[in-house]
Amino acid sequence: xxxxxxxxxxxxxxxxxxxxxxxxxxxxxxxxxxxxxxxxxxxxxxxxxxxxxxxxxxxxxxxxxxxxxxxxxxxxxxxxxxxxxxxxxxxxxxxxxxxxxxxxxxxxxxxxxxxxxxxxxxxxxxxxxxxxxxxxxxxxxxxxxxxxxxxxxxxxxxxxxxxxxxxxxxxxxxxxxxxxxxxxxxxxxxxxxxxxxxxxxxxxxxxxxxxxxxxxxxxxxxxxxxxxxxxxxxxxxxxxxxxxxxxxxxxxxxxxxxxxxxxxxxxxxxxxxxxxxxxxxxxxxxxxxxxxxxxxxxxxxxxxxxxxxxxxxxxxxxxxxxxxxxxxxxxxxxxxxxxxxxxxxxxxxxxxxxxxxxxxxxxxxxxxxxxxxxxxxxxxxxxxxxxxxxxxxxxxxxxxxxxxxxxxxxxxxxxxxxxxxxxxxxxxxxxxxxxxxxxxxxxxxxxxxxxxxxxxxxxxxxxxxxxxxxxxxxxxxxxxxxxxxxxxxxxxxxxxxxxxxxxxxxxxxxxxxxxxxxxxxxxxxxxxxxxxxxxxxxxxxxxxxxxxxxxxxxxxxxxxxxxxxxxxxxxxxxxxxxxxxxxxxxxxxxxxxxxxxxxxxxxxxxxxxxxxxxxxxxxxxxxxxxxxxxxxxxxxxxxxxxxxxxxxxxxxxxxxxxxxxxxxxxxxxxxxxxxxxxxxxxxxxxxxxxxxxxxxxxxxxxxxxxxxxxxxxxxxxxxxxxxxxxxxxxxxxxxxxxxxxxxxxxxxxxxxxxxxxxxxxxxxxxxxxxxxxxxxxxxxxxxxxxxxxxxxxxxxxxxxxxxxxxxxxxxxxxxxxxxxxxxxxxxxxxxxxxxxxxxxxxxxxxxxxxxxxxxxxxxxxxxxxxxxxxxxxxxxxxxxxxxxxxxxxxxxxxxxxxxxxxx
RNA sequence: GCGGAUGUGGCGGAAUUGGUAGACGCGCUAGACUUAGGAUCUAGUUCUUUCGGGAGUGGGGGUUCGAGUCCCUUCAUCCGCACCA
Numbered sequence: 001x002x003x004x005x006x007x008x009x010x011x012x013x014x015x016x017x018x019x020x021x022x023x024x025x026x027x028x029x030x031x032x033x034x035x036x037x038x039x040x041x042x043x044x045x046x047x048x049x050x051x052x053x054x055x056x057x058x059x060x061x062x063x064x065x066x067x068x069x070x071x072x073x074x075x076x077x078x079x080x081x082x083x084x085x086x087x088x089x090x091x092x093x094x095x096x097x098x099x100x101x102x103x104x105x106x107x108x109x110x111x112x113x114x115x116x117x118x119x120x121x122x123x124x125x126x127x128x129x130x131x132x133x134x135x136x137x138x139x140x141x142x143x144x145x146x147x148x149x150x151x152x153x154x155x156x157x158x159x160x161x162x163x164x165x166x167x168x169x170x171x172x173x174x175x176x177x178x179x180x181x182x183x184x185x186x187x188x189x190x191x192x193x194x195x196x197x198x199x200x201x202x203x204x205x206x207x208x209x210x211x212x213x214x215x216x217x218x219x220x221x222x223x224x225x226x227x228x229x230x231x232x233x234x235x236x237x238x239x240x241x242x243x244x245x246x247x248x249x250x251x252x253x254x255x256x257x258x259x260x261x262x263x264x265x266x267x268x269x270x271x272x273x274x275x276x277x278x279x280x281x282x283x284x285x286x287x288x289x290x291x292x293x294x295x296x297x298x299x300x301x302x303x304x305x306x307x308x309x310x311x312x313x314x315x316x317x318x319x320x321x322x323x324x325x326x327x328x329x330x331x332x333x334x335x336x337x338x339x340x341x342x343x344x345x346x347x348x349x350x351x352x353x354x355x356x357x358x359x360x361x362x363x364x365x366x367x368x369x370x371x372x373x374x375x376x377x378x379x380x381x382x383x384x385x386x387x388x389x390x391x392x393x394x395x396x397x398x399x400x401x402x403x404x405x406x407x408x409x410x411x412x413x414x415x416x417x418x419x420x421x422x423x424x425x426x427x428x429x430x431x432x433x434x435x436x437x438x439x440x441x442x443x444x445x446x447x448x449x450x451x452x453x454x455x456x457x458x459x460x461x462x463x464x465x466x467x468x469x470x471x472x473x474x475x476x477x478x479x480x481x482x483x484x485x486x487x488x489x490x491x492x493x494x495x496x497x498x499x500x501x502x503x504x505x506x507x508x509x510x511x512x513x514x515x516x517x518x519x520x521x522x523x524x525x526x527x528x529x530x531x532x533x534x535x536x537x538x539x540x541x542x543x544x545x546x547x548x549x550x551x552x553x554x555x556x557x558x559x560x561x562x563x564x565x566x567x568x569x570x571x572x573x574x575x576x577x578x579x580x581x582x583x584x585x586x587x588x589x590x591x592x593x594x595x596x597x598x599x600x601x602x603x604x605x606x607x608x609x610x611x612x613x614x615x616x617x618x619x620x621x622x623x624x625x626x627x628x629x630x631x632x633x634x635x636x637x638x639x640x641x642x643x644x645x646x647x648x649x650x651x652x653x654x655x656x657x658x659x660x661x662x663x664x665x666x667x668x669x670x671x672x673x674x675x676x677x678x679x680x681x682x683x684x685x686x687x688x689x690x691x692x693x694x695x696x697x698x699x700x701x702x703x704x705x706x707x708x709x710x711x712x713x714x715x716x717x718x719x720x721x722x723x724x725x726x727x728x729x730x731x732x733x734x735x736x737x738x739x740x741x742x743x744x745x746x747x748x749x750x751x752x753x754x755x756x757x758x759x760x761x762x763x764x765x766x767x768x769x770x771x772x773x774x775x776x777x778x779x780x781x782x783x784x785x786x787x788x789x790x791x792x793x794x795x796x797x798x799x800x801x802x803x804x805x806x807x808x809x810x811x812x813x814x815x816x817x818x819x820x821x822x823x824x825x826x827x828x829x830x831x832x833x834x835x836x837x838x839x840x841x842x843x844x845x846x847x848x849x850x851x852x853x854x855x856x857x858x859x860x861x862x863x864x865x866x867x868x869x870x871x872x873x874x875x876x877x878x879x880x881x882x883x884x885x886x887x888x889x890x891x892x893x894x895x896x897x898x899x900x901x902x903x
Numbered sequence: 904g905c906g907g908a909u910g911u912g913g914c915g916g917a918a919u920u921g922g923u924a925g926a927c928g929c930g931c932u933a934g935a936c937u938u939a940g941g942a943u944c945u946a947g948u949u950c951u952u953u954c955g956g957g958a959g960u961g962g963g964g965g966u967u968c969g970a971g972u973c974c975c976u977u978c979a980u981c982c983g984c985a986c987c988a
Contacts (some may be wrong), residue, residue, distance in 0.1 A: 269907045273983060276906070281987075301988060314988090356986085381986045392986045399904090483987055501907040605983080711916055716981075720915055766919095773970050775917070778927035785927090804938070849924040852969050854923055892968055898922045902968050 022735040024699030028811040041136040045564035049090035054081045057600025058096045061122035066129045068689045073599045075704045078135045082807035083768045085832035094574040096143035097123050105495040108527040115495040134700045141577045145566025151497040152518030153583040158360040162249035166201035166252040173621035211238040235817045250614050254482045265633040270605040277606045279483025286476035288365040300387035305462030307369040309415040313376045317341040319385035327362030341380040356404040368475045370447040394796040402435035403723040426438040494536040496560030504554040538892040568615040594627045602636040638716040642687040644679040655686040678718045701809035702728045708773035738816045740863050745792045764804050849900045850882045
């Protein structure tokens with residue numbers, strides 16, 4: 001109620017308008033039609049010009065249309081694109097649709113409407129909305145991930161991934177036919193050789209654990225499972241299920257993905273999140289002999305130096321050796337524990353069980369550094385998915401092991417004398433009553449029997465010495481471990497890219513030939529999933545079954561690719577979007593890549609950006625693209641929030657039930673006083689701002705300008721509804737002044753106006769490069785206020801200002817430009833040059849401070865000698881008052897800045 | 904717990920290398936025009952004051968002629984990750 005009322009009133013202006021009224025609706029319609037008709041923003045592949053590639057993260061075209069968050073990033077890139085074009089660059093600035101996705105499929109299940117029809121409708125709506133904002137995209141380059149002409153090449157890339165292996169020595173992906181099969185494997189026969197090859201492919205087909213919602217009969221992505229283990233859509237508990245899945249070996253590229261982060265201009269936070277996700281840690285893998293067995297238990301540790309402090313071992317409940325390790329006597333307890341751990345999902349293991357739990361397996365291992373017998377336990381604080389799924393526990397120097405050992409009264413011997421000044425803490429650690437993970441010098445860390453002795457060494461030395469000893473004695477090796485895991489690359493859904501894969505009745509898997517692409521989706525009448533966790537494609541009988549020339553029968557892959565697939569490479573397709581011979585021309589790719597500026601939401605900090613970097617590196621290794629990294633500069637726009645209201649107890653109140661009285665807020669029904677808070681826009685809070693409403697009420701230029709004026713692009717900021725009025729007033733002022741013949745004169749330009757104009761050209765240029773749009777707009781307001789006050793301007797100055805305004809408020813700028821007698825688009829004009837000499841001053845108004853406090857101001861010529869300045873300032877009446885005519889202690893004069901007198 | 908960021912008027916936010924804190928905008932106050940004003944224009948607007956000043960950028964301390972900015976410390980909020988061995 002609060003949010004809407006004003007917009008609606010202003011959106012129905014008096015019909016009785018003067019001819020000078022800023023009729024934004026007419027103006028914007030006129031220029032949008034003009035741009036469309038003249039293809040103003042079409043990008044030619046003119047290799048003679050310097051290029052600039054500015055990219056938005058393309059949207060998923062949802063049924064609810066744009067929200068105000070979309071235009072934020074899009075306006076920013078549009079301003080940069082228009083600016084760069086005016087600066088003489090050949091600018092690539094495309095838009096498209098990431099249009100595969102669940103909502104269209106869900107809608108299909110409910111209504112039987114083909115997803116392609118829903119998608120088409122939504123794309124049309126998005127395109128209309130985006131065009132209504134005056135964003136200058138080259139629509140001839142529009143791409144859509146669901147278009148067979150597009151996903152043909154997504155499938156083509158998948159085939160490349162399948163046919164690539166990673167050469168760890170060269171740290172480079174190579175064609176699979178360059179893979180040499182070792183002689184001893186060759187000798188075992190063709191099946192072994194085949195298995196060897198399959199194990200090397202970047203894409204492979206294998207069993208994988210997935211989340212399955214028995215209610216929706218659908219597999220869920222991890223992010224669709226809530227913290228309590230329920231499906232976010234229906235609230236039912238999801239299950240673990242083993243299904244054959246396509247996986248991609250992204251961990252092989254971990255080092256390359258880490259290295260590449262060093263050379264890109266990205267927000268530090270995003271780089272850190274990616275590093276964190278890859279999770280590289282260095283240490284050693286150590287083999288422990290299991291007592292009374294020829295099995296060894298391998299662990300990964302970052303602290304091989306603490307081996308002397310290892311007093312027990314822990315394996316995860318899913319560890320493959322657990323059954324063998326468990327003795328008869330302990331079997332019941334271990335089985336019960338494993339069953340119980342299985343009930344807890346991986347998600348709530350961390351949350352619910354702050355208390356450590358576990359049971360003894362009944363078996364012992366031998367600590368390789370001193371051959372001491374140590375018990376092997378099973379506990380769910382050790383995860384199967386990380387390292388080897390087993391650890392050596394060093395309770396005195398690892399907090400988790402310390403907690404566990406304390407809970408189960410296991411010994412906590414100290415082997416590292418802490419280098420801390422805290423005497424009490426040090427005592428505690430030495431006694432095994434506290435845990436120390438920092439540096440220090442080793443004690444009790446020598447064994448005559450095995451010959452290892454690190455007593456007295458520091459952490460760094462101890463690690464090096466121990467690894468060397470382990471390797472010499474063949475008990476372990478230096479090792480690097482990564483958190484990142486193989487990428488589960490298939491979904492049991494209809495509305496995604498089909499895999500170009502056939503599973504034959506004899507077990508062979510073949511991929512389609514390039515010339516058989518695209519493999520299209522079959523049209524279906526029903527989109528319900530298959531009964532056993534299969535994709536709806538399992539019901540497409542006609543499509544599904546194939547027979548080869550020899551009569552062998554096969555089934556097509558019924559899984560489809562995840563939504564990430566299309567977005568992994570779309571920036572490449574924009575380069576050559578209608579090419580039906582190859583994904584893009586190499587020549588064009590060399591010219592346009594890399595992307596110079598990529599703007600989008602921080603929610604894609606890890607997955608999309610990591611996945612697409614991975615694909616890009618594979619394509620680079622195969623010689624398909626010319627750069628190692630796809631995105632040179634990345635920038636995250638901050639989320640736009642909205643005001644919302646809550647009661648004293650914190651209950652949220654829908655905005656249509658809120659009433660304002662004298663700056664306070666009340667519930668319209670209960671009369672409760674309410675607190676104004678800032679929250680994400682949501683349907684339930686009824687605080688969603690619809691860009692269409694703003695465009696209707698104030699115009700697209702106002703929406704663009706306001707989104708940029710709101711604050712720094714990367715900041716999270718609330719939409720303050722009244723703020724739109726501020727920029728609307730500004731545009732109104734610009735219109736009324738610059739489209740009024742009576743404001744123009746033919747004489748010399750006023751010096752002050754000229755100076756401000758050049759300052760504006762300079763500042764706006766700098767600010768656009770730095771993406772500081774809010775301060776650029778403020779500078780344009782300052783200039784406008786000045787000329788309105790002066791009342792007159794020359795056509796030349798007005799033309800320069802119009803061009804500065806152009807990237808921000810393109811419709812109004814075109815109108816002014818046209819009024820000034822130009823009959824080509826302002827988008828094609830040159831950015832005005834500023835003259836540095838115009839900005840020079842010959843005198844400066846110095847603030848004079850006495851003891852650090854501003855006391856008065858004085859105008860002084862810049863070429864005045866120091867001595868004279870001193871005399872002049874000290875003889876000022878206010879200065880005399882403070883100095884009593886005495887010589888000051890100090891006299892500081894910073895040229896062009898400030899004068900400070902210390903008395 | 905770890906990692907990243909942010910704290911400036913009533914509000915959104917400005918402030919290259921330390922150099923006039925609060926640009927620009929909203930809101931508010933007063934006035935002008937007006938039948939009217941949620942239109943437009945003009946002036947004012949950090950707080951406080953005994954009208955000399957005084958205080959002031961989350962809190963405390965430090966460096967400096969001078970600190971929103973640099974250093975130490977502390978608090979709060981937001982985001983991401985979270986038993987990663």
